[in-house]
Amino acid sequence: MRRHPLTLAFLLAYLVYNDGIQTVITQASVYGSEELGLGQSTLIGAVLLVQVPAVAGALAMGRPARRYGAQRTILGSLVAWTLTLAAGWFLPAGAPVWFFVPAAGIGLVLGGSQALSRSLFSHLVPPGKEAEYFSAYEMSDRGMSRLGPLLFGVTYQLTGSYRSAIVSLVAFFVLGFVLLARVPVRRAIGEAGNPVPEKI
Template identity: 75%
Template sequence: MSAGTAERAAGAADRRREQHGWYFYDFACSVYSTSVLTVFLGPYLTSVAKSAADAGGFVHPLGIPLRAGSVFAYSVSASVVAAVVVMPLVGAAADRTGRKKPLLAASAYIGAAATAGMFFLNGDRYLLGALLLIVANSALAVSMVLYNAYLPQIAEPGERDTVSSRGWAFGYTAGAFVLVLNLVLYTGHDSFGVSQSTAVRICLASAGVWWGAFTVIPLRRLRDRRVAAGGGRGAVGAGWRQLMATLRDMRRYPLTLSFLLAYLVYNDGIQTVISQASVYGSEELGLGQTTLITAILLVQVLAVAGALGMGRLARTHGAKRTVLGSLAVWTLILCVGYFLPPGRPFLFFLLAAAIGTVLGGSQALSRSLFSHLVPPGKEAEYFSAYEMSDRGLSWLGPLIFGLAYQLTGDYRDAIASLVIFFVLGFLLLARVPVKDAVTAAGNAVPDRI
């Protein structure tokens, strides 16, 4: 074996080791997204807020009258606004210093600690629940900036669809496994000697423990890359200046910005459906918590197959076409959901199956597609903008959802308002010439994209 061949083999082995460690951050944090944000916290925080509400069903934080049923949606929006302020600064600091890993550790453990603190959410402490949600959700968004920024560094261009899809599959596998444990505890809480509300609080807090425990694996396997000498001086103090420089720099890549705009729109719809589905199921469709857990478990199981299956479709049809197909399915899902009759678990399960089929793939392929549009050496900086679209700027959907319910008191009107995100996102993405965008960013164009 020649020296060059041996060096390439060693490099490939190191890359696979990092990829395996990278998958495990999805494995760690996706339990929060599934058990906390999607299943338990929405209905539980709503019930806590209702216990603190006045006779008209309103709570009054800072003297502002809010419907108790809108507290969760507004809290999600507030967490996104907080993340928007922090994410670009963290992304710029990571690129300037080359030290993504310490920043990933800090954001991950802040989020895990806030999630574990949800054990103390009871009685009428809805403000505590809102605060912990804001901290945990914004910390997750910040950590995902750094996590996603590793993708272009640990995967060759031809590998990224597969690597990204596997990361999502790892996350959904963890979400499904922990959700099974949650279902056992929740349905059998009497046999475990705890009340139903205590069982929910244990499920919430255990997601934080899981998040913190499995974050150790990526922290051991991922490595920081060196930056040019002097690149780290004043990184934190220059954060805002770097942010403005990033925004100015992105104007040089208008096709990358066009993709981000499309992704911002349709992903806002995806994130809102994920976060508000359990509230819609419990409050509008009258479904019990056990039914909701089972439905989300179905989503998790099918999302693993969906992420891997759509990754294979992308290899033959291209990532862009595959994502466009998934957006058409998302639009159909919302239309069906609007007309779903109450008290029909089987129909809700069918809808959950459809969501699971497109959920993982649409997110995984969007991430890998964007990785081709990032100029080399600016991964964390640009992925901070991407993450603002992913979790950071996904404030409009929850806000519209909350306002629709605030004004009408009808969750069906709230769910109908989300259709525009998928239709507009489809039209915007269809107009992006992705091959030209890859070339403009200075990257090699894969055979299929």
């Protein structure tokens, strides 16, 4: 992979913003129960709710990806993640309905951002190296999500507020946005030995 530094640059960007995604998924129930005082049935309902718009989001984001390119669409989804987390700061305690609103928003951007990231990465993989590269991709997807929970926990320890803790995760989406925006995707695809699509 050292021979394809631009592919590695994309993988680093993905590692950062995916860490934020995985942390939001795992810590949202903590935020809901500890900060908002929501019951277990409400939290389970929110988890189930996320799955439906996630499928819809994965399908719906295909249209802007075809028009504007996958990279720009992923960048747009990171902005949506940031806005959704920022909205979480203002959620009133003891109001399950309002908790479902950002849960649905998370579902929409979750499905699209993850599906498009895999699709874009596939263009950056040299022909014949799919198994090796996607093994590294999955390892970063599943095995590297440690900094997000650490930041969440440290922020809570320092501030005593789960609202501050959940909003602190915005850092992963902002940094991931910057890193991804700096990747020259068309050149990366060409250097990987793949044909460059008209829109990417």
